[in-house]
Amino acid sequence: MKLRVLGCSGGSVKDRFLSCFLLNDHIALDAGGLTGPLTLEEQLRVGHVIVSHTHLDHNCSLPFLVDNVFGRVTEPIVVYGTSAVVQSLKQHMFNDELWPDFTKLPSVEAPTMRFQEIEVEKPFTIGDLKFTPIEVEHLIPTVGFLVEDSSDSSILYTSDTGPTDRVWQVASSQANLKAVITEVSFSNDVGTLAHASGHMTPDILATELKKLTQEARVLITHTKPGHVSRIEAELKQLNLAGVEFIEQNKTYTF
Ligand SMILES: [Zn+2]
Numbered sequence: 232m233k234l235r236v237l238g239c240s241g242g243s244v245k246d247r248f249l250s251c252f253l254l255n256d257h258i259a260l261d262a263g264g265l266t267g268p269l270t271l272e273e274q275l276r277v278g279h280v281i282v283s284h285t286h287l288d289h290n291c292s293l294p295f296l297v298d299n300v301f302g303r304v305t306e307p308i309v310v311y312g313t314s315a316v317v318q319s320l321k322q323h324m325f326n327d328e329l330w331p332d333f334t335k336l337p338s339v340e341a342p343t344m345r346f347q348e349i350e351v352e353k354p355f356t357i358g359d360l361k362f363t364p365i366e367v368e369h370l371i372p373t374v375g376f377l378v379e380d381s382s383d384s385s386i387l388y389t390s391d392t393g394p395t396d397r398v399w400q401v402a403s404s405q406a407n408l409k410a411v412i413t414e415v416s417f418s419n420d421v422g423t424l425a426h427a428s429g430h431m432t433p434d435i436l437a438t439e440l441k442k443l444t445q446e447a448r449v450l451i452t453h454t455k456p457g458h459v460s461r462i463e464a465e466l467k468q469l470n471l472a473g474v475e476f477i478e479q480n481k482t483y484t485f
C-alpha cells in the first residue's frame with residue numbers, strides 16, 4: 232500500500248499540517264491537513280475519509296474538502312467513524328450552522344457526502360484495503376486502525392492515545408506488520424500534560440513499545456510544535472529500535 236503523509240504535526244504552525252495520511256491516493260486516514268497540501272484535482276480523487284476521533288486537529292479540513300468538491304462529484308464522499316464520531320460531526324460540524332449539511336446538498340438523492348458508521352473490532356474494506364478499528368485510550372472515544380492490503384502487508388495507526396493495550400496486542404499478532412504509526416505529543420519534562428490529555432511522551436512510548444512483540448518500523452507522529460526539539464533529543468537518548476519520525480510530504484510504500 233502507498234501512504235502519503237499530508238500532515239503529521241500535533242499543532243498548527245507555518246508549513247506544518249495536522250494529522251492526515253492519504254492511502255493509495257483516494258482514502259484519507261484522518262482529515263487534519265487534507266486540503267492545504269493537495270491540488271483541487273487531487274482532492275477530487277479522495278472518495279473516502281476515515282475519522283479516528285472528533286478532535287478538530289483530525290477533521291478540521293473535512294468541511295473544506297466537501298465544499299471544494301461540491302457539484303463536482305458523482306458519488307458522495309464517504310465519511311467513516313464510530314457512532315460517537317458520526318453523531319458529533321452531524322451535530323457540531325455539518326449542522327447547517329457551523330457548516331452546511333452536505334448529506335442533503337445539492338439534494339438528498341445525490342448528496343456530496345454520506346456518513347458510514349463503523350464498529351470497534353469489526354473490519355470494513357475500501358478497495359483492496361481492510362481496516363479494523365481498535366479502541367485506544369484518549370480523552371474522548373477514539374479508535375486506531377489496523378490496515379491490511381491484499382498482498383498481506385499491514386500497518387497500524389494508533390491515532391491519539393495514552394498508555395493502552397489492545398492495539399499493541401493486535402499489532403503483535405500481525406506476521407506481516409510493516410509499520411506502526413504512533414504518537415509522541417509531549418516531551419518527558421511535561422509528562423503531566425501528556426497524562427492529563429491522553430497523549431504520550433518518549434518515556435511512555437518506550438514502555439508501550441515493550442507490548443509490541445512484532446518487529447516493525449515505528450513512525451512517530453503528532454509532535455506538538457513547542458516540544459519537537461526536546462522530544463527529538465529525548466528519543467535519541469532512549470535509542471529505541473526501529474523508531475523514526477514520520478515525514479510530512481513523504482510517500483511510504485508498505
Ligand atoms: Zn485527540
Ligand SMILES: [Zn+2]
Nearest residue numbers: 286288289391
Ligand atoms: Zn490530535
